[in-house]
Amino acid sequence: MYKHLILGRDTLVVHVAAAIVLGSLLLPAFPLLLPLALHLARSRLRTLVVLLTALAGVSFFYGTYLLTVSRRAL
Structure with a gap:
């Protein structure tokens, strides 16, 4: 990763953008896990x-x- 940063490529920007996209895809599934978490807590x-x-x-x-x-x- 550091080699790409030294060479001036925008690898870091690609990784950050991918993390944002994956986070936005996981967000709708979060409320579906709340009933499971409540059941496990009990x-x-x-x-x-x-x-x-x-x-x-x-x-x-x-x-x-x-x-x-x-x-x-x-």
Whole structure:
């Protein structure tokens, strides 16, 4: 990244613009997650531990797949 900045290319501007676009795409999905967050706040500790452990496992295996098997990064 620094090489591009030294050469005078506008790589930083492209990354900032992409972050703004992705943020605006995620914003409409945020209210849909509020009921899930309220339900999780009311659930028992054991349920939270099991759910978060399962989500961490799925995230780990998906990340491993993207790094090792997938031909294109997301």
